[in-house]
Amino acid sequence: MREDTRSRIQEIALRRFTEQGYEATSLREIAEELGVTKAALYYHFKTKDDIVASLVEQRLSELEELLAWVRSRPKTARTRREFVERYAAGVRATRHHGIAHFLERNQTALRDHPTLIEIRERLMELASEFTEPGASATQRVSHSLALFALHSGKWLMNEDELSEEEIHQATVEVALRLLET
Amino acid sequence: MREDTRSRIQEIALRRFTEQGYEATSLREIAEELGVTKAALYYHFKTKDDIVASLVEQRLSELEELLAWVRSRPKTARTRREFVERYAAGVRATRHHGIAHFLERNQTALRDHPTLIEIRERLMELASEFTEPGASATQRVSHSLALFALHSGKWLMNEDELSEEEIHQATVEVALRLLET
């Protein structure tokens, strides 16, 4: 009843790319953990980059959905809160959190990846969705920072002091305040 | 009247490490840009890691100075503002901005680097320097995010819309508000 090999490759790759970085993770390592040889991976993915592509596309479509949702709503305080909660939930969900985290940590290595460039554009659009045309520089910075705040819990904070749940609630709170500026 | 070779290596390495990532930058590239061979680099630095070490140690001592300064002051609103401005200036100054930026972008690649671990500890200490013992989770997250805000201008924001000076002022403002929470 185990998953198919393709999914297991994605899973292992995502974890190692996140922990060690994309370039520092070799296909040999991934194959070894999976219990096959390097060559076997090439049956499932054309190249190393193809593994990345399969991961980041999931994230892109998630962001596109969220953007469409935001645009379909009135720009009220209630929408803001619901948006922040949805975004935070997406970052947190086991499936997508991993991908978001991987992206944060590998911006340099993947800086020319076409899908990543699209993801960045969508994030910018999301950040400015609650910004009025005549907004001040301070407001623009605040709003951009709000999205980042939702990712920040996992590595800005020392997990010894606060529980995961506390951190989650706190980042949502901080993000909302930044958006309300 | 040009600088000595050692400084030029640091300068080229810093730029390329920041733009492309540490692992993606080879010594051959650095040597080529400098106009020498790889082997020549080894006269100036024992290993590739040694180049990194020479860079990050500058940043560590800068943070240590700042931490000592903060601790020598009363925890007043005036100190807060002066601290934020000093920190922002340090991030901004051509010399150190590059190093800070390099560190942000290579956290994964350098995650086991002893000096980087120290730098992270100092940053945590700085962030918590304005946090009362009984502070809420929201306050802790805000304060951690404040330091990050001072770095954020360069890559969260689209430089087309706002001037560098406007972004600088805005990040200082946002950081102060986060610290005052």
Added chain:
DNA sequence: GTCTATACTCCGATAGAC
């Protein structure tokens, strides 16, 4: 779908001449 075997390239690093 997975294997062995291998091609080819690049890496960081060293030895030793100049």
Added chain:
DNA sequence: GTCTATCGGAGTATAGAC
């Protein structure tokens, strides 16, 4: 202080048997 030459290893990727 810089060079040429080279080492050993690891990387991605492919060919072809099973």
